[in-house]
Amino acid sequence: MNYNYTDTIEYLLDWYDNNARILPWRENPKPYYVWISEIMLQQTRVEAVKIYFDRFINTLPDIKSLAYAKEEQLLKLWEGLGYYNRVRNLGKAARIILEEYNGELPPDYSSLLKLPGIGSYTAGAIASIAFQIPEPAVDGNVLRVMKRVAGSFDDITKASIKKELEQDIREIIPKERPGDFNQAIMELGATVCIPNGKPICMKCPIMHLCKAYHNKTEMSIPVKQDKKARKVEDKTILVLEKSGTYYIRKRHNEGLLAGLWELPSLEGKLTPLQLEEYLKNQGYSDFNYYSLGEGKHIFSHIEWHMTGFYVHITKEDKVAEESVYNSDISLNEAWVTKKEIDEIYTLPSAFEKYRGVLENRD
Numbered sequence: 216m217n218y219n220y221t222d223t224i225e226y227l228l229d230w231y232d233n234n235a236r237i238l239p240w241r242e243n244p245k246p247y248y249v250w251i252s253e254i255m256l257q258q259t260r261v262e263a264v265k266i267y268f269d270r271f272i273n274t275l276p277d278i279k280s281l282a283y284a285k286e287e288q289l290l291k292l293w294e295g296l297g298y299y300n301r302v303r304n305l306g307k308a309a310r311i312i313l314e315e316y317n318g319e320l321p322p323d324y325s326s327l328l329k330l331p332g333i334g335s336y337t338a339g340a341i342a343s344i345a346f347q348i349p350e351p352a353v354d355g356n357v358l359r360v361m362k363r364v365a366g367s368f369d370d371i372t373k374a375s376i377k378k379e380l381e382q383d384i385r386e387i388i389p390k391e392r393p394g395d396f397n398q399a400i401m402e403l404g405a406t407v408c409i410p411n412g413k414p415i416c417m418k419c420p421i422m423h424l425c426k427a428y429h430n431k432t433e434m435s436i437p438v439k440q441d442k443k444a445r446k447v448e449d450k451t452i453l454v455l456e457k458s459g460t461y462y463i464r465k466r467h468n469e470g471l472l473a474g475l476w477e478l479p480s481l482e483g484k485l486t487p488l489q490l491e492e493y494l495k496n497q498g499y500s501d502f503n504y505y506s507l508g509e510g511k512h513i514f515s516h517i518e519w520h521m522t523g524f525y526v527h528i529t530k531e532d533k534v535a536e537e538s539v540y541n542s543d544i545s546l547n548e549a550w551v552t553k554k555e556i557d558e559i560y561t562l563p564s565a566f567e568k569y570r571g572v573l574e575n576r577d
């Protein structure tokens with residue numbers, strides 16, 4: 216252990232007792248609630264998660280209902296949260312829990328770790344918060360806080376550094392309050408020892424133990440190896456409208472936004488002339504259109520730089536009409552109303568700007 220965190224325990228727990236935010240999954244830390252909230256909280260702020268959490272739990276109140284939910288329903292409940300494999304894995308894990316664990320999350324760390332979508336952080340969070348098992352739950356918040364406290368310039372993007380910290384915490388985590396201890400560090404990281412901008416050290420309960428504070432290195436820690444620059448892809452997004460319905464299609468089953476519905480996204484930024492040519496090739500013989508302007512969406516490794524067009528189709532040849540008209544969700548493409556998009560189909564937030572144009576129609 217490079218730094219003995221034992222002295223921090225009492226201060227963190229005292230601070231947590233007086234400062235923990237009231238959150239629905241904390242009020243009632245049922246294993247199912249802890250699981251759903253922890254998966255939602257990956258990559259998403261607490262404030263944004265609250266609304267999603269309430270809606271998810273009201274719709275699918277237990278593991279059995281989650282196991283039986285259709286993928287389209289799960290995706291719709293997740294719409295806007297991104298990283299859609301998270302919710303697909305929730306469904307898969309629920310089915311395993313139903314078959315192998317009698318519908319209850321297993322109360323042990325290694326069994327939790329075997330479930331789809333549950334890594335060491337989530338297994339530790341569920342084990343410690345829901346079952347009071349003394350396991351660490353090390354995420355980005357915890358790495359940042361603990362590396363600052365230790366004054367360590369370790370590169371926190373390395374898996375070995377995370378493992379090392381997990382082991383350090385495993386050795387000192389208080390057996391009587393493991394869940395509160397893990398949550399205290401996370402909470403400190405979210406509200407005081409914040410990720411972007413200067414940490415609010417004057418409000419920190421462990422300031423007197425923090426090496427980064429004493430060495431004035433808090434803004435240089437944690438160290439993260441330079442990430443590769445994101446790949447930029449140009450796209451043209453089309454809002455195709457015909458008699459009050461809109462064309463959507465399913466993306467490929469692999470790669471970015473795999474298997475999700477989209478407004479047609481074409482490679483490159485099309486000029487008006489190229490757009491007209493494309494539309495004619497698709498069998499649309501009469502249409503008018505206008506620009507929807509530029510947009511940008513950032514994924515973890517890719518950036519989409521987009522331009523968009525609204526296309527009102529007034530005439531199409533027969534072949535195209537037969538091949539694309541259908542609003543059956545089992546198909547890969549459909550002409551649907553705005554209401555159907557709102558209620559049934561999941562459009563990822565990458566399309567939000569262009570989907571927004573539908574708000575004043577229908």
Ligand code: SF4
Binds near residue numbers: 408420426
């Ligand atoms: S003293 Fe400052 S840098 Fe150190 S843990 Fe507290 S908030 Fe973070």
